[in-house]
Amino acid sequence: NEQYDVIVLGTGLKECVLSGLLATKGKKVLHLDRNEYYGGETASLNLTNLWKQFRPNQEPPKEYGHNRDWNVDLIPKFIMANGKLVKMLLHTKVTKYLEWKCLDATYVAQYQKGGLLKKEKMAIAKxxxxxxxxxxxxxxxxxxxxxxxxxxxxxxxxxxxxxxxxxxxxxxxxxxxxxxxxxxxxxxxxxxxxxxxxxxxxxxxxxx
The missing domain is CATH 1.10.405.10 (Guanine Nucleotide Dissociation Inhibitor, domain 1)
Structure with missing residues (x-):
């Protein structure tokens, strides 16, 4: 059966949310992507796809190890745990295609003045x-x-x-x-x- 109510092009975050919302409303959705990987601009690429994206016609150096050992974010993602976006992702079941990690801590760089017993420096503090x-x-x-x-x-x-x-x-x-x-x-x-x-x-x- 090749009849669909909606065709969504691209598998970025907004396209996945849109597809999920339409599907929860009973629409039959065909979701397509021209790339060999999912995620669009927010994808996480293995070594092979990373090289295809930024160094076409070249092979990754063998000393970089196995392809599966690499998972490089094109765009770092940070989402507030209690935000509306999280609720939307849960509602549309987009979370099934994402891996989550809690942020353990944040750090800032602070300039510290020097004195008689210490030098001035830029210190990192939690x-x-x-x-x-x-x-x-x-x-x-x-x-x-x-x-x-x-x-x-x-x-x-x-x-x-x-x-x-x-x-x-x-x-x-x-x-x-x-x-x-x-x-x-x-x-x-x-x-x-x-x-x-x-x-x-x-x-x-x-x-x-």
């Missing part, structure tokens, strides 16, 4: 993910660690639909800058909280 990690972090001084720990505790316990947990902050009107100010957090702490923890790409969120 971004604290909770109040206890904040207390042990090398990103902050002693007093700032305490303030950051209190901020983490507040975030962990606050409930947006329960104003009694907001304490002295009106979350319906306060900007993020005002929340930081309430906890007297330093600019460096605000920087890694906003960009390395909350993953904002700019500082516009501070006024929201």
């Amino acid at each position: 971004v604290p993910a909770n109040d206890m990690e904040a207390l042990k972090s090398n990103l902050m001084g002693l007093f700032e660690k305490k303030r950051c720990m209190n901020f983490y505790k507040y975030v962990e316990n606050v409930e947006l639909d329960n104003s009694t947990t907001w304490k002295k902050i009106d979350l319906e009107t306060a900007t993020m800058k005002e929340v930081y100010k309430h906890y007297k957090l330093e600019d460096n702490t605000i920087d890694f909280l906003g960009h390395a923890v909350a993953l904002h790409t700019n500082d516009q969120y501070l006024n929201q």
Whole structure:
């Protein structure tokens, strides 16, 4: 039977989501891709396909080992675990074709001034993910660690639909800058909280 309701060209993430949504609505879908692999621009390629993509008419060097030992992402993928995209992927069953790995930690580079006993340097430090990690972090001084720990505790316990947990902050009107100010957090702490923890790409969120 070669009759279909919809033909979808390409097997990238958006095409797979579209096919899945149509299929869940009872449509008969034909899904095609001109490549020898699935995934489109978001594919993960073995050694053979990687060479075909970027070095056509050449063979991979034998010292690189077996073809199956390689799985190179064309585009690194990072998806928030509680985001709408994850729910959509689960609903459309696209997750059956994906492999997932939890992110163990994130790190930032921080410039450290030199002194009498140490040289200036760019240090790599783990971004604290909770109040206890904040207390042990090398990103902050002693007093700032305490303030950051209190901020983490507040975030962990606050409930947006329960104003009694907001304490002295009106979350319906306060900007993020005002929340930081309430906890007297330093600019460096605000920087890694906003960009390395909350993953904002700019500082516009501070006024929201």
